[in-house]
Amino acid sequence: MTIINSLIMADDHELVRSGLKSLIQQQFPDTPICETGCGAQALALMLQQQPTLTLLDVTLPNMNGLDVVASARKSGYKGKIIMLSMHHWPKYVARAWLNGADGYVLKDSAFEELLVAINSVMKHERYLSKGICSQAVSDVLEHMGPNQDDLLTPRQRQVLQLVAEGHSSKYIANQLNVSLKTVEAHRSSIMNRLGIHDFAGLIKAAISLGLTQVN
Amino acid sequence: MTIINSLIMADDHELVRSGLKSLIQQQFPDTPICETGCGAQALALMLQQQPTLTLLDVTLPNMNGLDVVASARKSGYKGKIIMLSMHHWPKYVARAWLNGADGYVLKDSAFEELLVAINSVMKHERYLSKGICSQAVSDVLEHMGPNQDDLLTPRQRQVLQLVAEGHSSKYIANQLNVSLKTVEAHRSSIMNRLGIHDFAGLIKAAISLGLTQVN
DNA sequence: TGCGGTATTGGGGGAAACCCTAGTGTAATT
């Protein structure tokens, strides 16, 4: 039987977290579960508590799950990480892999599959959800440099995500603890790099990069 | 104590359904719960089984939740309907109201709030999730005819499309041969009507209204 | 015919964003 000492769960919808927590608690009654709805807090909790297992939604406010994984690994987090996502796009899966995730489970999976994933990663195996074409993921990985293949730097993606969530540069500057001017400089460099000259294009780029959703 | 004879739950993600089912089952152990992940099947089940209560996600494959509500009511479904949605936009809430929903609960709510919503609608009351500005919904309802395209005036659509294409208000003013201030007034009234408070939301609204495309 | 609502038009002032320029730190290259 798999034993999980502690668990952190990050999802942007509290109802979803509650439901998942209920299901997991039934399977692992003795595991303390800590939950959060935002990426930055998830990262902080991971580093503070070093939980045995972290369940991370990909689309999170503040900082998306893929960046959380990268930052956590870079900061020395050693626990297992399973991504929860509704996206089956190979690009996302490959990015999760490279950033240091151990499992990738689609939200359109049965709970039993999540249990299989948990057991797999706790045995130091990787798990890829059914319904994801692993060949396509391999292909993407081939054409994907080990790091920094993306168009934007982590900081730029972070800023772009916050912009696309509708926050002002002032608010973003407070969130990131930098100057207003710094945020504006990031915005500017993002637009230069993507060849965008207006706000609308910025939002559309964020959508097509998966940093935010239309609705 | 509220008694629910039967319940149908529709959500596009099986993991979410499982979790929610687990929570609800704990509260209503004797209620049979039927679940589905697609809108068309949800509609069919509602008409066949006439459940006491239906929980409907707004974003569903095949047929979105708002259309399911409209069709179900038109076909004589008499049970209660609670919408589950991640969208707080007044536009969506107003549409749900007009189509015949009894409750509207954000996915970013505690499970306890869903229970309050269930108890409310079973007592023939309407329930609106916290975090939704009911005044904004009322405002939208005022300006909302029976068909969906009355949300914006032709001029507003025209302006919104140009905005979403990335043009500045100044350029738009020149294109339309009106004052800069007029265009800005249009932008303002569009945002008021849709319950939007930032530029990002404006672009996303234009996309979901089909006025522009992501790429 | 008059009345109310709203579509469309416009202004002023304050806040936010954009363009240009530039310092610092880090990592890879030569």
Added chain:
DNA sequence: AATTACACTAGGGTTTCCCCCAATACCGCA
């Protein structure tokens, strides 16, 4: 060890946008 490249940081000055307010024009309705 020196150089190059670039991510991240930041300021000054200009342009653009957002909120409160108002005038005219149009359309349905009593």
